[in-house]
Amino acid sequence: MRLTQGTFSFLPDLTDEQILAQIEYCLEQGWAVSIEYTDDPHPRNTYWEMFGNPMFDLKDAAGALREIQECRATYPQHYIKVNAFDATRGVESLRLSFIVGRPSEEPGFGLTREEGPGRVQRYSLRSYATQRPEGWRY
Amino acid sequence: MQETVAPHTDQQAGDEAQFDLAAALRESRVSEVLEELDRELVGLAPVKSRVRDICALLLVSTLRRRAGLDTEPPSLHMSFTGNPGTGKTTVALRMAQILHRLGYVRKGHVVAVTRDELVGQYIGHTAPKTREVIKRAMGGVLFIDEAYYLYRPENERDYGQETIEILLQDMENRREDLVVILAGYKDRMERFFRSNPGMSSRIAHHIDFPDYSAAELFEIACAMLRRMHYELSPPAADALREYIELRRLQPNFANARSIRNALDRARLRQASRLFSQSDRPLSRKDLVTLEPADIRASRVFATQPSSDSIDSTPQESEP
16 A cells, blocks of 8 residues: 655655755755655654754755665665755744655555444554564565 | 857757857856956966866857757866965855856855865764765865865875765766865875875866965955955055065965955054044044054064164064
């Protein structure tokens, strides 16, 4: 099952030129670009591992693309996303976030049901990948 | 630039097709930067002509690319050699502007670094540090001041070598992303290039910055004073000329930088002179004028007294 999180996630995967253009746009807006990766794709897992520091003083997108390529080489079977952080006072949060790398096989999520008191039914999502320990998934 | 105006074609053109160099020059707005360079920097004639040559080469190579003749971008890495205070950094800034306007770098910013920012403290520290700097400089110009410090032959475990290797790799593979300018003293840079032939062969343009003559230094001083809204009284101008002559012969002379420091000290003295005369109201003229006393109080005159000097230092002979 294809993971759809963040911007552009219903589009086909962006090519490197498209990623470059998006990052270029972010830098034009004055946002700081950072790269994160994870092997736990649960939608509520918002804080992924950082790959290097956020690039606050970056001027050109080529530098960020190079980091992305390095991250892909290091973690070929992880999810990788690019975040653009807007440091403007009063905003101070992510403006844009999109996936730039994903594992070759995505097993998707299973729905687990739990019987509560009375006839209450609780539901939770669990990624099949997370049945194995961290680092062994995918 | 006497070419006839003709509509230039963007595709593969026949031999008859004409390319309008003048229009390309206008389009790039690079002549503004060149004029600014001429206006801002006194002297440095060989440097200016080299910069012009490089401009012409890049412009022609842009046109050649339009005509489908060239595909490889030319190598743009440079080395600026010369004594301190001869305008290497200023020219590097202008160079970045020129490259930006001609479309050879995408952003045209300059990242100026020295050894400290590139070389790490321990094993495994250097590569990420250098990569970080290169990442920041991408799309612009990486200006490495005193680049010869990167290579320390006396310590074979020095991490500078690692930096050089990473730099070389990126200078070769990421030519369209990064232009590297190395700067430093001429003799030490030559030694650096001799021991790193890979670096030398990847640098296309070696530009040497000559020292300024006394007349040029005086002109620079006048330009600096104009920018700071100061004036020299005629006797003070003579004193400054004399000061420059003497200062040039002394050790640690850093060309324009020494002159700027001297002027800063003269301003200081002028301020305290005005302060001591606070009993009378000051006119605008008082505030902007430097008097000979402000300049002649310098220790440059004290160590080497000249015959027409008006200050009262005893006429002792130098050992």
